[in-house]
Amino acid sequence: MAKKLPDPVLVGLDIGTTKVLAVVAEFNARGQMKIIGLGHHRSKGMKKGVISDIESTVQSIQRAVEEASLMANCDISSAYVGIAGAHIHSINSLGVAPIKNGEVDELDVRHVLEAARAMAVPSDHSILHVLPQDFTIDGQKGIHDPIGMSGIRMEAGVHVITGSTSAAQNIMKCIRRCGLEANALVLEQIASSESVLSHDERDLGVCMVDIGGGTTDIAVYHDGFIKHTAVIPIAGDHVTNDIAIAFNTPKTVAEEIKKRFGNALIQLVDKHHEIEIDSIGGRPTRKLKRWALAEVIEPRIDELMMMIQAELDRSGFHNLIGSGVVLTGGTSGLDGIVELAEEVFHLPVRRGLPNYQGNLEQAVRNPIFSTGIGLLEYGLARQNRKGRSLEEYSTEEKMSKSIMGRLKGIFA
Ligand SMILES: Nc1ncnc2c1ncn2[C@@H]1O[C@H](COP(=O)(O)OP(=O)(O)OP(=O)(O)O)[C@@H](O)[C@H]1O
Ligand SMILES: [Mg+2]
Structure with missing residues (x-):
């Protein structure tokens, strides 16, 4: 009988134009990945990275997830899910905020990042990621971690990625029809970068x-x-x-x-x-x-x-x-x-x-697995950041949650 997923197991779900790939991995205390399940099925219902047929996409996802679940001998209830397509837009934006008490704290960082994301987003688009770049304090550029630094005025550069709300909704619809929750929708090239770049x-x-x-x-x-x-x-x-x-x-x-x-x-x-x-x-x-x-x-x-x-x-x-x-x-x-x-x-x-060493290494040493494995790396990094101050001021998670919240509201 299938057992319930323990905490350190993550699932990456790459819904590509040609294949749907589900990868299940467990992580040890040092954060090392061990792939324990792989499910691979021909993608039907996708065109140029977006869903064009819900029913066929649901079937492809179900097959891939079932296969991965069987191999990993665990139930799959949630996954980090990739999103792509020509509807994706990105822009670099700048935010400015005062440093309240002369020394940067988490609240200051949150304020400056919120100022940076306050930009006009087309009504049919939603923000997928707000990725902090670097900070400038009183003219001093190139600061990566501003917490604890002294100053009066802080600027933050962010990379904002938006996508068509209906394209994201269709992904969420398919995921839910398969009885799954999305931990996050992740832009596919961000996921692939996690697994192939040093x-x-x-x-x-x-x-x-x-x-x-x-x-x-x-x-x-x-x-x-x-x-x-x-x-x-x-x-x-x-x-x-x-x-x-x-x-x-x-x-x-x-x-x-x-x-x-x-x-x-x-x-x-x-x-x-x-x-x-x-x-x-x-x-x-x-x-x-x-x-x-x-x-x-x-x-x-x-x-x-x-x-x-x-x-x-x-x-x-x-x-x-x-x-x-x-x-x-x-x-x-x-x-x-x-x-x-x-x-x-x-x-x-x-x-x-994919930069992966371990179980099933030979099976996944193929560039078609880059996004799927990268989704796991992304998920791990996100979970590791939890509890660390940096995550607190990374509005990316908050934004991801907000789009999820909105979509959940629609399909609840
Ligand atoms: N050895 C190879 N030589 C040439 N092309 C290949 C090879 N292996 C796979 N491909 C091509 O790669 C494509 C599939 O790649 P991949 O699995 O990365 O796409 P996908 O994730 O399903 O699609 P997308 O990311 O565009 O939504 C197909 O067009 C396939 O023909
Ligand atoms: Mg792909």
Whole structure:
């Protein structure tokens, strides 16, 4: 019989465009993660990172959660849930507040962060995250932890992320239909960053790019803090579609040959290497040159990289990402993609796998798991911060709670 979840067990639920992934992990006293359950199911009902069919999405989530629950031998009642899609917007905002007693305390920090988030949010959007960046006290910039510092006037920079209220409501609806509660809705690139980036990379400046099936999610870090986020509604499924159309082959075959023989850079492919592919409608199989396949893939990935480059330029941090670019998500597994990205960005590029050592390590050393494992890391960090003063003044949790509260109100 299934036993009830003990406290130090967390669940990450990544509802992606191509797959739903549920990961269950327990944490020891030192905060080390041990994955004890994995559930993986084809995603039906998602388009470009947002829910387009509630019924099908509920079924996919149920299957993945049941599988993870069985493997972990525990009931799953709550999860950290990812959110993505082109509806996501982000903005850097500044707040100013007086330091009441000449020395910064938690209340001062709360006030300045509340001032920073007081901005016009479109009526159909809700705030998902308010992520503190740095503080300035009486003109002294770059303060990471202001508590206890003397001064008169404090400024705080924050990164505010908003998303469509109805997109968030639809996720919550699916979660509840599966008998689950969401601990928090977490922007997917923030989750992926937790699992693939090192602290040094974030300090030096890095652009994390999660290229999934339906969306490409970007997060730029500098000086240890998040500076820019964006979502581009183009990813691996577009490449599969291009291949299916170009070679008049079913999508399942296109997907298979993309993964097995695809390359994002024509110049890396052997000109004489031929593969055999199925045709639509039971026609005989045909031979196809690998470079012809690369000729279809390269322009699409090149276009995507140019869009990422434009986003980096818009962020203003292109010259400040000393660590370069980290690619993750399923499409980062495409051969030649790292080399192509280096040509476009003129920066060092690496492929980011989930940074996890332990049980089931081999099974999860795949970039499709970055968001799911990152959701667990995010959840752990959030739970660890509880009780620490920093969490008190991180309005992020409060905002998350407020959106949950609002959504709960709607669907109670
Ligand atoms: N080895 C590989 N080579 C090329 N593409 C791959 C490989 N492995 C997976 N993919 C592609 O990665 C995509 C799925 O990645 P992922 O699981 O990260 O997406 P997702 O989370 O379901 O979608 P999204 O994040 O966009 O909502 C698919 O388009 C798949 O074809
Ligand atoms: Mg994804």
